Amino acid sequence: MRRGRHSDEETTYWLSYSDMMAGLLLTFVLIIAFTMLHAQMQYDAKETELLGKEQELVIQADELDEEREIVARQKDTLDEQAKMLNAQEEALAEQGEKIAIQEETLKEQHELLNKLEALMSEQQQKLDNIIGVRTELIEALRDEFDDSDLHVSVDPKTGAITFDASILFDYNKDTLKESGKKFLAEFLPRYVEVLLSPKYRDYISEIMIEGHTDTDGNYLSNLQLSQKRALSVAEYCLGDNSNVLSQRQLEDLRSVVSATGRSYSNPIYDKNGEVDMEASRRVEFLFRLKDEEMIREMIEILSTEQ
Numbered sequence: 660m661r662r663g664r665h666s667d668e669e670t671t672y673w674l675s676y677s678d679m680m681a682g683l684l685l686t687f688v689l690i691i692a693f694t695m696l697h698a699q700m701q702y703d704a705k706e707t708e709l710l711g712k713e714q715e716l717v718i719q720a721d722e723l724d725e726e727r728e729i730v731a732r733q734k735d736t737l738d739e740q741a742k743m744l745n746a747q748e749e750a751l752a753e754q755g756e757k758i759a760i761q762e763e764t765l766k767e768q769h770e771l772l773n774k775l776e777a778l779m780s781e782q783q784q785k786l787d788n789i790i791g792v793r794t795e796l797i798e799a800l801r802d803e804f805d806d807s808d809l810h811v812s813v814d815p816k817t818g819a820i821t822f823d824a825s826i827l828f829d830y831n832k833d834t835l836k837e838s839g840k841k842f843l844a845e846f847l848p849r850y851v852e853v854l855l856s857p858k859y860r861d862y863i864s865e866i867m868i869e870g871h872t873d874t875d876g877n878y879l880s881n882l883q884l885s886q887k888r889a890l891s892v893a894e895y896c897l898g899d900n901s902n903v904l905s906q907r908q909l910e911d912l913r914s915v916v917s918a919t920g921r922s923y924s925n926p927i928y929d930k931n932g933e934v935d936m937e938a939s940r941r942v943e944f945l946f947r948l949k950d951e952e953m954i955r956e957m958i959e960i961l962s963t964e965q
Contacts, residue, residue: 792859792862792948793818793948795859796818796853796854796859796862796946797813797814797815797818799853799859800813800818800820800850800853800854801813801815803849803850803852803853804820804849807849809842809845809846811846817945818945818946819943819944819945820850820943820944820945821941821942821943822842822941822942822943822944823937823938823940823941824871824888824940824941824942825937825940826838826839826842827839827842827843827888827891827892827942828888828891830940831884833884833887833888833891834891835891835892835895840895843892843895843896843903844903847896847903847904848903848904848905848908850944851904851908851911851912852908854866854946855908855911855912855915860911861949862948862949863915863946863947863948863949864915864947864948864949864950865915865916865917865946865947866912866915866916866917866944866945866946866947867916867917867918867919867943867944867945867946867947868889868892868893868916868917868918868919868942868943868944869885869889869918869919869920869921869942869943869945870884870885870886870887870888870889870892870918870919870920870921870942871885871920871921871922871923871925871926871939871940871941871942871943872884872885872922872923872939872940873923873926873934873936873937873939873940874923874926874934874936874939875936878922878923879922881922881923882920882921882922883920884920885920885921885922886918886919886920887920888920888942889918889919889920889942890918892918892942893916893918896912897909897912897913897916923939926939927939927941
């Protein structure tokens with residue numbers, strides 16, 4: 660009875676122990692399974708997270724590439740702008756040089772203009788003075804001859820004195836008539852006394868004896884006739900055997916006189932606009948003042964340039 664009871668007790672003991680071990684093993688299995696499941700879940704979560712991170716990285720990489728492209732384009736734009744700025748700087752530098760040159764040119768032109776204005780003013784003053792002298796000379800000649808028996812007419816603008824050729828020469832001739840010689844002997848000393856007086860001598864540049872013809876015939880034959888007539892007057896008045904002038908007057912006149920023929924280049928017209936043949940046949944005494952022509956030309960040039 661005791662052995663049977665003891666045997667039953669041992670059997671019961673081992674069954675309880677086995678159940679306990681089985682339960683414990685099951686617990687471990689469950690724990691391990693749960694741990695593995697949890698680990699798998701964590702792994703899956705990490706893998707999902709990594710996939711998300713990879714996708715984010717891919718997106719970020721794409722965005723980075725786009726940004727790089729944008730930066731590259733911006734760099735290209737900046738390079739273009741830099742080139743444009745360099746070109747503009749060079750252009751501005753060239754423009755600055757041009758402006759500097761223009762300013763220097765303008766300065767030179769301004770200085771030249773000031774010099775020209777000063778010169779023009781000076782020449783204008785000289786011209787005014789010369790005009791004043793010419794006016795005085797014309798008045799002096801008119802005073803000398805207005806009341807004379809020579810019936811000499813003095814041009815109020817130029818001071819030219821004109822003789823009808825018939826007084827001095829026969830028609831189409833170049834030899835002085837006796838009446839012409841007498842006329843010149845009376846006229847010329849008085850003319851020279853006025854023009855070559857101490858008051859005006861330094862202003863006189865030239866005294867011209869000009870022969871003129873009418874328009875009948877050709878130019879060259881009339882030129883020859885007008886020249887011979889002018890020379891005949893000069894020879895009679897200024898020749899070595901001439902007694903028309905005093906020695907002083909002769910020397911003074913020879914230093915400034917000239918004789919020339921003008922043919923019919925400057926005819927006289929009547930009131931109807933037709934050539935006055937008789938009036939065109941003439942001999943003229945004219946005078947030119949020193950620097951007069953030069954000053955007139957200079958003022959004309961300066962007036963044209965302005």
